[in-house]
Structure formats: C-alpha cells, structure tokens
Amino acid sequence: MAETRLKQLGGIVARQGILIAFALFLVGFAVFSESFSSTENLTSVVRQSAIIGVMAIGVTVVVISGNLDLSVGSMLSFATVMVVDLHDKIGPGPAMLVMLVAVLCLGCLNGFLVGMLRLNSLIVTLGMLSAIQGLTLIYSGGQNVDIADQEGTWFALFGRGEILGIAAPIVMFAVLAVVMQVVMSSTAYGRRVYAVGGNPTASVFSGIRRSRVVFSTYVISAFCVGLAAIILGSRVMGSQNNVGQGYELLVLAGVILGGTSLLGGSGTILKTVIGVLILGFIQNGLLLLGFAYYVQWLVTWVVIILAVWLDVAAKRGRLFSPIA
C-alpha cells in the first residue's frame, strides 16, 4: 500500500518536469552565488516577478481558451502612464479607478474583436499592441510622467509597501494566483474556458456561449494588466511610454514555461507562476553572477530550452521526441 503510494507520488513528481527544473536552478544559483539565496534577494526577485506574473495569470486564461494576447505589453505602458499621470491630477483612488475602467475598455475591445467577431487573435492583439502604443503616446504627448510626492501618497503601498509583513506586490500576486487557480479549476466558468480552448465547436454544441467566454478572458487579462500597472506605477513612481515594450513575449514565455499549450485547452495558473518565477530567478541569478548582458542572453536561451525540454520529456517519459 505504502509502496504504491510512493510509486504514485514518484510518478506525479516525474511528470512535473518543470518543478524539477525549477529546483535545479535554485540549487545551482545558490551554489555559485552567495547572495542569491539570501532572504532579501529571494523576496526581491519574487517582488520583481510580480508584475510579469500578474499579467501572465491573465494571459494564461486567454491562452487556455485557445487565443493569444500580445497587447498586454503596450497595454501595461498605457495603464501605467495613465495611473501615474492621473495620480497627481485627481488623487490615487480615482486615478486607479479611471485607469482600470480605461484598461477594461481595451480588454472589451479585444474581446469583442476576437470573441464576437471571431477575428484571428494574434493579428488583432498585434494590431492592438501597435494602436495602444500610439494611444499612450497621444495621451502623454510622448512625455514621461512622474508622481511628485513619492513619500506622502498611500499609492506607495502597492509597489513599495508591505501587507502583514510581506511585500505588497508579492501578496497581490499570490492572492491573484490562488483566486484564479481556484476559479479555473473549481468553478463552472473555469471549466467552460477549458472546454472552449479544447474544442470550440464542441463547446458551442454543449451550450456554452463561446463568444462570451472568449470575451471574458480578454477582460480578465486586461484587469490583470491594470493590477500590474498599479504595482509598476507605485514601484517606480513614474512611467515612460514604452515601459511595457517587449513584455508580451516575456509574459508568454512564462506562460509556456509553465506548460500551458498554445493550442489551448490545457494549462494551470500555478504552473504559470512557476514559469514566471523561473524567468525571474534566471535573470536575477545571472545578474548576480555578474555575467555581461549578452552572456545572460545566451545562458537564458539555453536554460529556457532545457527547462521546457525537461518538462516535455518527463511528460512523455523519454528524453527525445519519437517523431522520425
């Protein structure tokens, strides 16, 4: 009995190759860099990862439903510029509210185009990437924005403060991850998202309002971007028009590292969290080891592929792919 339990456990662990990869990295960096494993550094990395992480949670939902969202990067720029700019004009509370509404509108637009009109999500969100970048520049006139009173505002809580002794970004990241994980795994809504991603036609034949489900995933994604913008704006206390440039691919990398398939229908939020943390720890670890930036890029190349390879190899039970 106990033996079979153990075997089962072994089987489960073996199938979670990404966890093993994650553990290997942590150990590896800890061996080579003394400062890496300090609590200070570990929390610092998780805190830094919160921005990408929060966005990746939203994007995971979109990807599970079988679509892509490449607009999150420029949407982050837009949201951060907006919330920082409005902060001094109408106060932190209203600023966040207005920004969230604006971002949700963009999410609705994405959702309408992909969900209702059934347009190709890659091109739609690429188009939105460009359009939102333009909107941001038009909004700010191309200027950087800053918060004048950095010390006095309670807006500082989200990026710099602590909740119950834990850095606020980490708390927000964790809470969001847990909530979304539960939503995806244990609610009817989550089940519908998986169904739509797994087989859109069959989901319609099962009485699922496919358009609405897809629409909602983009709203969730946009909301997550809004949260990330609050963290980012508060952390930096300022913003520039291209802060989020390139984030779309980083976010997607985190999602895929977590094992979510781009084809839709599979993946979990918690694994995305792990994927994002791996990215964060690689970046941080390489920085601490003092590699030049281009060496960091090279190593990241190798490490990303190794991590995902380990994951897929564990799932299929053999190292090399069987295709001829």
Added chain:
Amino acid sequence: MERLKSNRAGKWLVQNPIWGFIVIIFVFFSLSNEYFFDMRNFQNILVQTSTIGLIALGMTLVMINGNIDLSVGAVVALAASLMVDIQSWEAFSGWGNWQMLPALLAALAAGTALGALNGIIVWKTGVDAFIVTLGAMLGVRGLVFIYTEEQSFFAMNFTFSDIGMSSVGPVPSLAVLFLIATVAVHILLSRTVHGRNTYAVGGNREAAVNAGIRVGPHMVVNFMIVGFFAALAGVTLSSQMGASTPNLGREYELWVITAVVLGGTKLTGGAGSIIGTFGGVLAIGILRNGMNLMQVPAFYVLVILGSILIAVLFLDKQLTRKGAEALKT
C-alpha cells in the same frame, strides 16, 4: 456578394482578400498624395519591403509546417554584422570586390546553421517552436553582441552599398532579388515534393508521419530555409546601409508574422500561400510608405497601422462569410 463569388476573379479575391485591400489603399494613396503614384516611389516600396518580404517567404514555409520562428530578427543582425565585418578583414584585402564573397557565404551559412539548430532542437526535444525560437531570439542577439562587441560596422568599400542601391534596368536590384526569390519559393511550395509535404506536415502531422514523411528532417529543412532568408535579408539590408548595427532587426519577427498571417497563412499550420504572403508584405509596405508621404504624425501612425491590421481581418471575414445558412458556432 454571391455574384462576386461566382466568377473566377471574384473567387480568387475571396481566397486572397489581402489583394482587394491592396487595391483599396493603392487607390486611396494615389488620390490623396501627389508623390505616391510615381515609378520611383513604387521602386522604393519594393526595396523597403524586400527585407521583411524575404524573411516572410521563409516564415511562410515554417508556419505552414505549424511552427514559428521568432529568432529571425536577431539572425538579420548577425548576418548583417558578418557581411559587413568580414569583407573588411585583412585576409581578403587583396581580393578587390571579391572580398564580399566570403562575407556573403559566412553570413548565409550562419543564418542557415542557426535555422538548422532551431529545427533540430524542435525536432529532437519536442519543445514547441515558439519557445525554442523565443530563446534563440534572445540568445542569437547575445551572439551578435559578443561578435560585434557592441560596435556597429561600416563597409569601407562603397561598392557594397552601391550594389544595394543599384538597378537592373529600371528596377532596383534588391527589388529584383526579392521578386525572384518570391517566384522561386512559390514554385518550391506549389510544385515540389518538399513543398507539398510542407502542407501535409502542418495540416495533419499524424497523417504525415503515418505516410512515412520524415517529419523531423522536413521541419529542419524549412527552419534552414527561413534562417537562410533571414540572413539574406540581413545582407540586403546591410547593403542598403553599407553598414550594420547590433540592434538591427528588432521586432522584425512580429512584422514578418503579421505579414504572413495577413496573407492568409494559418497559425495552426496546413494552409497558406506565397501569393498571399507577398500581398501581406506589400500591404504593410504600402501603408508605411503612404503614411510617411502623407506625414501622418508618428503617434497616429501606430494607431492607424494597428486599426488597419484589424480592419483587413474584418474585411477578410466579410468576404469569406458563409452567409445566413452557416452553422453558428
């Protein structure tokens, strides 16, 4: 709409809606801007699109295979750096203009080799091409910076940039090269065994495996082709500039993919054509050129470009719509 579908030209248009869109913007820019409708401007457009265009040719194959290559932008930079740097090596100083040859070979070989590397990793590890090439996008850029030590290179020999600016008869050489490559890849895809297998591998991988197509090596070849074209694009781009910079080609992958998908290639693989891709490339080129000439402010260019991408998809949807009888799923 029904009448449109019934005649041959109409049917063709429904299959390649991008060309309808090209006609629209072409007429629009011709009417609204005095500089647009001009032979020299058309040549400019062809030359300007040739970079994205060359890469898009290879990308079409890879995407019909059901894969993707995000590392093309970095390969452009690598090939450009090799091309410009190697031709000024001491060793070849006595070769006259032939000093460009080893540089060209090195650049193309590097691109092809990196393509092969991507392909082999995708094949052997079974890791999604998206993640493999996303890694390579970063890593190859790292190689570029290591090789160039962060420097831009400049071709002492102006012949190099003169080639980039030269013309064959009335048509710029780069445009000619691009057109020839387009025809060649079109023939490859539509007439050869490899090309037809490309559709099979992307359309139904299991069927392809069962039919005995060696899917792995097949994909590697297509990755090599896209690597080759990305390198070729790097060479032509550097010859337009007579120089190279390590940051060359950033975000090209996104534009290339946009062009290919606009041209009707499916992300999931199995469908697509070079004629469509050519249309997609041209559409983006005309839009950019037209907006430059019309002096649309930079911020608005982004908004317009984004909106138009989406509009094209919408148009496509309208053209291919099945009508009231269709299944509502």
Added chain:
Amino acid sequence: QEYKIGITQNNVGVDSYQTTYEQAFISAAEANENVEAVVLDAGGDVARQIAQIQDLIQQNVDAIIIWPTNGQAVVPAVRQAKNAGIPVIVTNSNIAEEGFDFIASFSGPNNIQQGASSAELMCEALDGSGNIVQISGQPGYTTAIERQKGFEDRLAEACPDVTIMETQPGDWNREKSQRVMEAFLVKYDNIDGVYAGDDNMGVGALNAAKAAGREGIAFIGATNFAVGYEAMGRGEYYGSIYQSPVDDAEAALQTAIDVLDGKDVPFLNYFETPKITQENMGEFSKPVF
C-alpha cells in the same frame, strides 16, 4: 523664399527628451514663416530611417535633418541625399566619420564630453576614491556607447582610485534600472556611487537604494530630467548634465536654414551641456520633461 526641410528623428516617444525635441522643432518651424517642415520618426529602426530618407529625397525637400538611429548605418543614405543635391544636417548624435564628406554640418551635444563631465562629478562626489557601479543605456546605441566611453576614460584619468565594480545596461528604462540596482545592492555592500546613462535610470537606481534603506550613495546621471532635478532639490541626487532638447532642436533648424542661406557654418556645431549639481541647480530652470 520658402524652404522645405525634412527631419527624420530617432525614436519619438521613447523618452521625453526626444518628444520635447520634436515639439520644440515643430514650434520653431512654425514660428518661421519661411520654413515648411516634414517631420518623420524612424521609431528607432535604422531600416525605416533609411526608407524615410529615400522618401524625403523622393519628395525633393530642400534640406534633410537627420537624428541618426545609428551613426554608421545611415551613411550610404546620406550619401544618396548628397548625390541628389540635398544638404544633410545631422542632429543630436553624430554619424560615423566616413560620412562626414556627405553632410553639411553636425549640430548637437558632445556625448563623450558629457560622459567625461559625469566622471568629473563622480570624482568630486567621492573625493577621489571609492567603489561605484554603472548603469548604461540600451546596448548598441551610439549615445549609450559614447557616454559610457567618455565616463570610463575620464574616470581612469581623473581619479584612478574610483573603481567601477560592475556595469549592466538599464535600457533607458527606469524599472529595468531599478531591478538592476536591486541586484547590485544585494551583491555589493560597499557601493559609494552610481553612474547612470541618464537621469531616468538614475532615479530608478535611487528608488532601489531608498527602498533597501541604503544611504550615502552618490547618484550621478546625464541628460537632466525633471525627476532628477527634483531629487537633487531633495538632496538625494548628487548631480547630472544639463542638456536642453529645446536648444538642441532650435540649433538643428537654425543650422539647416543657415546652410540653405549659404552662410558659413562650423562643421561641428556643439551646444553647451554644463554640469548641474545640488549647489548650482538654482542657475538652471527645471527641465520641462
């Protein structure tokens, strides 16, 4: 006599400097009734900039002002313009020497000199000895390279006892720079000074140090931004280099007009970029960006 002057800028909107430059240029052109300006933005892409130069030649403008996305790569396009009989004025950062034959004039700041000035500030702040870290601009861009080079060369010369422990790029991005600084702070507990390629990144580094509760670090930047100016006012930021995009833009336009008017213009037309520190900041107005 009306001049049609085309300008292709590096990457408007990527930072406030470039945006303010563009606005200043447009308003200067509007103020001058003899000038009709064609304003283009290359979005940081060399290839697009070359295309824009070709488009401007196609439109037969009287002069082209170019803010090179890359000093080397634009040379052949500039040569093309020259061959078409259109004078070219380079602004903000210069093109490679090989291209000097094809341009009428350069107008802008001297980035090497700026880096050197920052090094001098650093020596001053640390009294000639200490350990510092450097956060550079986006790798591969001329401005970043020149400032880094100017800084490093001058530092070794002026105060060899100041050691640069590590240099990492901050990509002109405040958040990135903040992240880099957080890692530096974990790694080194003896940082005396930070040199950042511009104030935007400098303030990011400052944010990180403040959050970690580390004091006594001298922050020195370049291209004084409003945030940097304010931080200086609070006594948190040591100093920077004052560089006005408005001066930059106006100088470029004026140079172009002078060239067209057939006046004699110096080939290298540097404008002043003085050091600004907590002491003398009163002499400067707060930057508008």
Added chain:
Amino acid sequence: MTEQTQTPALRLDGIVKTFPGVRALDGVSFEVRAGEVHALLGENGAGKSTLMKVLAGMHQPNEGRIFIEEREVTMESPLHAKAQGVVLIHQELSLAEELTVAENVYLGELPRKRWGFVDWTTLNAKTNEILKRLNCNFDATTRVSDLSIAKKQMVEIARALTVDAKAVVFDEPTASLTDAEKVVLFDVIRDLRARGVGIVYISHRMDEIFTLSDRLSVLRDGNYRGTLVTAETDEDEVTRLMIGRSLSYERNHEHVELGEVALEVRGLSCGSLYHDVSFEVRRGEVVGFYGLVGAGRTEIAETLFGLRTPSAGTILLEGEEVRIDSPVDAIAQGISLVPESRKEQGLVLGMSCRDNITLPQIGDLTTGPFVSNGAEVAIYDMYRDRLDIRSPSWRQAVGNLSGGNQQKIVIGKWLAMKPRVLIVDEPTRGIDVGAKGEIHNLIRELAKSGYAVIVISSEMPEVLHVADRVIGMYQGEIIRTFDAGEVTEDSLVQAISGIRADKAA
C-alpha cells in the same frame, strides 16, 4: 470459393500492448491467410484498432512477434510496414485537408521528376485510375477540404490501392459511407482477395461481416477469443463470443400510449439546405429520419438546436411557439442533440470523461461558487453503468477511449440533461452490437417514460427497429412519412431516392 491457400499472409503471435493504466492487448495471436477476408470483431475497446496499429507500425508492442509470409518482421514505422506490404485504412480520417485528393492518396510517396518537382501528370493519372476503380465521381485534383465525409473516407480507402499489398486492414471503413459506396468498396475488397491479398476487416455491422468475410476472429478485453469460419456460424454464436451472452432482439413495438405533441415544426426552411419541412413528435414517440447523406437531416436537427437560423417556418414546443437562437436556448427549452461528429462536435478530447459528460449542465452542479465534485462523479458513474462505458477511471482523457466508448460518452452527456426532446444524429456510428442494442433499448425506454425522440440514421435496420414513425427525406424535402405499421424497406428506399408515394403507387 476463391483460390485460398493455406500459407498465412500474416501472423501475429502473443502481442501484448499496454498504455498507462490499460492493458489493451493481452497476448493476442491470430493469422490471416492470403486471399481471405478475415473479420475482426469485438466490443468497443476490445483492442481491435490497437492490434492493427501494432501491425502497421504505429504502436510498438510490449511483447509478441509479427510474421509476414512466415518471415518474422519488426514494424518500426508505418512506412516500414507499408514497405513490407501491410497497409492500414484508419478508423478515423487521417488526411491533410489543404492538399488535393491525389496528393493525399500518394502522401509520402509523391512521384518525382528532376529537382524534386512533383510529377503531376503521373500522379493525377494514377490517382484517377484508382478513383475510377472505386467508382468515385470526383477528380484527383479536388481539394480534400471540399469533400464530404463519405468522399474523404473513399480517399482514405484509395490509399490501400497504391501499393502491391500483402495484407490490407480496413478499420471500420463503412462508418460514414452510403450504401452505394459500400457496394463499390465490397467489390474492391473482393477484387483484392482474388489477387491473393490477405484482408483484415473490422466492423460492428454483422450484415457486412456475414456478406464479406471468410473467417472471423473475436477479441474481448484485449484477449483472443477464437476464430470461426463465417459460413459455419451465425450471429448469435459470434455475439456470445464477443460479449458473453446472446442478444434478445425482440422487435419492440408493443403499443405505447402517445402523449400530447411535444415538438411541432411547421414549414421550416433554411436557405438551400432544406425546404418546407413540417412534422410533429409526440411524447412517448420515436420518430426516425432516414435519407441519403446530404438529404438535410442533420441541418434540421441543427436548426432545432439553435445552431442555424431558419429562413422561414415556426417551431412549437408543447403547443407554444419558441425562438431558438442558440444551443443555450435549446437546452433551456429541454432539447438535446447528440451530434453527428463526435470528435468535432461532441467531445473535448483533452478533457476527462467526467468533465465531458457534465459539460452542458456544469452551471447547475455547483455548491456556492464551486463545482461539486461529488455531484459530477455521481452523474458520471450513473451513465457509465447505464451505458456500460469502458474507461479505467473518470479521469481518463476522452481522447484515449476507443471510438465506441467515446460515442457513449456523448450520448451519456445528453441523456444526463433529461431533455423533453432528444435528437440523436447517427447515434450508433462505430458502436458494437451489444452496446447498440443497449442504446436502442435506451431510446425506446426514454420514449416510454415520456420523452419525444428524433433518431437520424443512415442505417435502415436501425430506423426500422427503433422508430415508431419514419420520415423519408430526399434533397432537403420530406418525401413521405410512414407509420409504424406501413413502413417497409422497399417503400423507404423509394422515398429516399425521391420517388413520391403517389408516383410509386
């Protein structure tokens, strides 16, 4: 009969194949002689397809040996198997949609000219020859995506004729063929047999097995159960071997009290798909729709389920006119549709059995905001028992089940909705005889307990057996409605060929 020799064309010995959690084949041995049609039978999930995939090199066996003409071989890959003369026609379509018919037929072996160019002339000529042999009325250059399912199946079959095969395996080739195409296929198979090819024929349709095969072997739960000479056995014996008991095939027409009209359709049309369709279904009644492929039956069902917008006509449920704009509306009105294509429309293949069964009602299975695991598993268990679904656990991804068990999951999914009107479109496609009987009984039972049921089927015995009334359709029109007593095979065949009752009489 024909020149049967005694040398086995093909021999399998002690084949074992396991999947995680499943022992699909447990030491199966059997042989096929050259020049015979050897039928392979077994319940859904018995391991027939798996065995054939092992033979064709798509799966590697854990144990066991394969002999071709008494020579031991290992099948490394499908191509390798083909090279040894073994061809498998898949149960599921396996075509590249964007390519032409010819390219699919010769997939992997396109004839070449110099420089790797495709030799189109040879390719199309050779393909057209095969298509002619198969009596297909489409051309080699047609794109596969433009073909109907039946025609795609013919393309799949055409593949078997490209090589000089020693053994050809047909895995349920007739599941989506029309009667006319079946006749052609049987001729082709007999022709192959005459040429001395060993043929394995898998089907759940007894009539086909008895018309076509020389011998038959039975698998059960991955075990070999025995081989019989077809001429010396009967359905009952085979069934007993397959499922361990006889089937009582009582024709179920003791008169049921019909209730009021549950569903009435008046003058329903949908563009060119079907035209002016009117009929009614009472509670307690099973109405069968019979017709050829393309008659428009599926489209009517889809309209009733809210998936198509009718261009004219009204739908009444229990006397009240209703608007059904989407499946959500249909479900709310108590209509269920078991769709025609289980893979595309019925199932989310990557999801577990349980999740698929509960998908349409997932919103009602919640306690608080959360889906109740207990309620879900209870529903799964109930329909697993009722439909005899064979799956190692509810966690198994539906895609890993055998075809027949997948179909049962779809049926279970819609029965679980307890609908007022149940529409089943080709409900027993690919289902074994035992389960088929169960499903038929289930349909009758459901009707008896007050459901209104519509059965769309292309199998005449099925309609005749299960339906109270049969509606014959031809090219989008109802030609004739037969009451239970008056329906005969002949009149039905006439109706679906477009011959109206008045003319026929």
